[in-house]
Amino acid sequence: MAQTASLEILDGTPVVAGTAYGPVVWPGERPTYDVGGHPEVPESDRGAHQQRFADAAATVATRLRDRASASSGAAAEVLVATAALAEDRGWIGAANAAIGAGAPAEAAAIAATEKFTAMFTKLGGLMAERVTDLEDVRDRVLAVLTDTPEPGVPQPDRPSVLLADDLAPADTAGLDPAVIVALVTRLGGPTSHTAIIARQLGIPCIVAVSGLRAVSSGVPVLVDGSAGTLTVAPDETDARELVERSARRAAEVAGWRGPGRTADGRSVAVLANVADGVSARAAVGHPVEGVGLFRTELAFLDRAQAPSVEEQTSLYREVIDAFGDRKVVIRTLDAGSDKPLGFVAQPAEANPALGVRGNRIVVSHPDIRTAQLDAIAAAARESGTSPWVMAPMIAGPADAAEFAAEVRARGLVAGVMIEIPSAAILADAVLAEVDFVSIGTNDLTQYTMAADRMSAELAALTDPWQPAVLRLIEMIGSAGIRAEKPVGVCGEAAADPLLACVLVGMGVTSLSSAPAASAAVGARLAQVDLDQCRAAADAALASSDPVAARTAAAAVLDSGPSAP
Structure with a gap:
C-alpha cells in the first residue's frame, strides 16, 4: 500500500x-449453516436427505447450464464446466456417504466440499483453480436446500x-x-x-x-x-x-476498424478467440480478421457420451460460416483430469497441469482426436474452406510431426501450440514439421516460472512480461522468421496493447484475444512502426523483472514512430 x-x-x-x-x-454474504446445530438424521430418513441433496445439485446444474446457453465464449465454457462440478460423481458420492453416516443434506454438502477442496488445494496447479468453483456450487446447493436466495x-x-x-x-x-x-x-x-x-x-x-x-x-x-x-x-x-x-x-480506439498493421505498413493479423457459434457470431461485430483460437471444449464437456462426427461437424460449421472465407484456426480438444470428460475414465493425477491433457490423450484414446479431425475435415469440405488446425500440449518435434501427418492426410493446414518450454527451445525443429505455430502464453508462463497461475501470492511470477517468458517467445519468433512460417500468439498476452507491440517486434505475425480487446490492440499497433516494436522488444528483454520490462517498452513505444 x-x-x-x-x-x-x-x-x-x-x-x-x-x-x-x-x-x-x-x-x-455466502449462505451459512451450523453443522453442529442439528441432531443426527435417523436411518429411516437418510434416503430422503440423499434425494434432497441430489435434487438440489441437479437444480443448480440446470441453472448454470441455462446461464451458459445465454452466454458465449469463455463465459459459456466456464459455466458449463461449473455445472459439471455440481453433478460430479465423486462429490455427490462423498455427500451421500456423509448422509449415510447421519449427516443432514446441508452438512453433507459442506463435508463433501471440504474433502475435495483440501484435495484440490494439495494438488495445486489447474486443480486448485477449481476450489473457488466448487465452493460456489456448494453455496448454491445450500441456498436451494435452505430455500434462501442463491448467492x-x-x-x-x-x-x-x-x-x-x-x-x-x-x-x-x-x-x-x-x-x-x-x-x-x-x-x-x-x-x-x-x-x-x-x-x-x-x-x-x-x-x-x-x-x-x-x-x-x-x-x-x-x-x-x-x-x-x-x-x-x-x-x-x-x-x-x-x-x-x-x-x-x-x-x-473504438473507431479503429483494421486491418492490423504497424504505422509503416507491416501486416499483423488481429484475430479473435472463440468457443462456439454464438461467440463467433458476436466476434464478427468486432474489427477482427478471423479466428486465431477456436476452443472446441464446449462440444465435449458435460456429456455422458462423446459427440458424434456429425454433431461436431455442425458445431464447427457454425464458427467457419460466421467468418466466411476469413482465417479460422481450430485447436483440437484440450481436456484432461483438470477438465474431465464424462465419457472417458481418467485416473486422478497428482499434478494434472503436468499430466495427461491436450494432445496427450491420444495415447490412450486415439479415437477422440480421429473423430475430431474427421469432423473438421467434413466441415471444411461442406463450407469450401481450409481451416488451420493445431494441437495443444506439444512437447517437441516428434509430437508435432505425428500430429501434422494426421492433419495433412485430411487436406488441412497443420500447426501446433507452443506452451511447453521444451517446444519453445526446439522451435526450429518444431517449425520444420508444421505449417505454423501459435504460442499459448498462459501455460507457457506457468510452466516457465513453475508458478500456479491461480496463486495471488505468485501473480508477479505469472505475469507474461516476465523476461524469461519473453526470451522464449523471442526464440520462437526468430525461428518463425528463419523458417518463413507464421507465428501467432493466442494467450491472454495478445490482449495487452503494449505487450502486443513487443510481440510483433519479436517476430509474431498474428495476435488473437478476446474480441473486445481487438480494437485497442490494433489501434496501438497503428501508432508505432516495426523498428520501434523491435527496439521495445530489445528493451523488455534486457530488463530483469516484469515491471521494468513494461516501463522500458513503454518508454520506447511512447516516443512516436521512428523517423523515416
Missing part, C-alpha cells in the same frame, strides 16, 4: 486497461466498482458492464477465469490486491487498470476527469 499525499493507493496486477470511478460494492453479485442502482476476495465463474460471467464498471480482487492471477472473462466484458480489472478488505462498501474508488492501482476516496473532480480522459481514448 503506497501513500501519495493524503490518498490511499492499493497496488495489484493489471489485467484489463481503462479507468473507472464509483462506489464500492462487495458480493453478498451472487449485487445489482447496484448506479455504476459501481466490484471488490471481492475472488469471484466464481458463475458470478463473473453474469456481470453487467453498464453497472459494474470495474473489477478488483484480492486473489487470482492475470490468467484466472475472472481475468479472462473481465477481458471478454471489456471492463477495467486488477487482481492480487493486498489490503483490499479494508475498503468498505460505499466508499468511492478510482481504478486504473493500466497501472494496476486502486485509489481510495480520491478527489471526485480529478477522478471524473481521468475517467473522461480514459473514455475519450476508448472512443478513439
Whole structure:
C-alpha cells in the first residue's frame, strides 16, 4: 500500500486497461449453516436427505447450464464446466456417504466440499483453480436446500466498482458492464477465469490486491487498470476527469476498424478467440480478421457420451460460416483430469497441469482426436474452406510431426501450440514439421516460472512480461522468421496493447484475444512502426523483472514512430 499525499493507493496486477470511478460494492454474504446445530438424521430418513441433496445439485446444474446457453465464449465454457462440478460423481458420492453416516443434506454438502477442496488445494496447479468453483456450487446447493436466495453479485442502482476476495465463474460471467464498471480482487492471477472473462466484458480489472478488505462498501474508488492501482476516496473532480480522459481514448480506439498493421505498413493479423457459434457470431461485430483460437471444449464437456462426427461437424460449421472465407484456426480438444470428460475414465493425477491433457490423450484414446479431425475435415469440405488446425500440449518435434501427418492426410493446414518450454527451445525443429505455430502464453508462463497461475501470492511470477517468458517467445519468433512460417500468439498476452507491440517486434505475425480487446490492440499497433516494436522488444528483454520490462517498452513505444 503506497501513500501519495493524503490518498490511499492499493497496488495489484493489471489485467484489463481503462479507468473507472464509483462506489464500492462487495458480493453478498455466502449462505451459512451450523453443522453442529442439528441432531443426527435417523436411518429411516437418510434416503430422503440423499434425494434432497441430489435434487438440489441437479437444480443448480440446470441453472448454470441455462446461464451458459445465454452466454458465449469463455463465459459459456466456464459455466458449463461449473455445472459439471455440481453433478460430479465423486462429490455427490462423498455427500451421500456423509448422509449415510447421519449427516443432514446441508452438512453433507459442506463435508463433501471440504474433502475435495483440501484435495484440490494439495494438488495445486489447474486443480486448485477449481476450489473457488466448487465452493460456489456448494453455496448454491445450500441456498436451494435452505430455500434462501442463491448467492451472487449485487445489482447496484448506479455504476459501481466490484471488490471481492475472488469471484466464481458463475458470478463473473453474469456481470453487467453498464453497472459494474470495474473489477478488483484480492486473489487470482492475470490468467484466472475472472481475468479472462473481465477481458471478454471489456471492463477495467486488477487482481492480487493486498489490503483490499479494508475498503468498505460505499466508499468511492478510482481504478486504473493500466497501472494496476486502486485509489481510495480520491478527489471526485480529478477522478471524473481521468475517467473522461480514459473514455475519450476508448472512443478513439473504438473507431479503429483494421486491418492490423504497424504505422509503416507491416501486416499483423488481429484475430479473435472463440468457443462456439454464438461467440463467433458476436466476434464478427468486432474489427477482427478471423479466428486465431477456436476452443472446441464446449462440444465435449458435460456429456455422458462423446459427440458424434456429425454433431461436431455442425458445431464447427457454425464458427467457419460466421467468418466466411476469413482465417479460422481450430485447436483440437484440450481436456484432461483438470477438465474431465464424462465419457472417458481418467485416473486422478497428482499434478494434472503436468499430466495427461491436450494432445496427450491420444495415447490412450486415439479415437477422440480421429473423430475430431474427421469432423473438421467434413466441415471444411461442406463450407469450401481450409481451416488451420493445431494441437495443444506439444512437447517437441516428434509430437508435432505425428500430429501434422494426421492433419495433412485430411487436406488441412497443420500447426501446433507452443506452451511447453521444451517446444519453445526446439522451435526450429518444431517449425520444420508444421505449417505454423501459435504460442499459448498462459501455460507457457506457468510452466516457465513453475508458478500456479491461480496463486495471488505468485501473480508477479505469472505475469507474461516476465523476461524469461519473453526470451522464449523471442526464440520462437526468430525461428518463425528463419523458417518463413507464421507465428501467432493466442494467450491472454495478445490482449495487452503494449505487450502486443513487443510481440510483433519479436517476430509474431498474428495476435488473437478476446474480441473486445481487438480494437485497442490494433489501434496501438497503428501508432508505432516495426523498428520501434523491435527496439521495445530489445528493451523488455534486457530488463530483469516484469515491471521494468513494461516501463522500458513503454518508454520506447511512447516516443512516436521512428523517423523515416
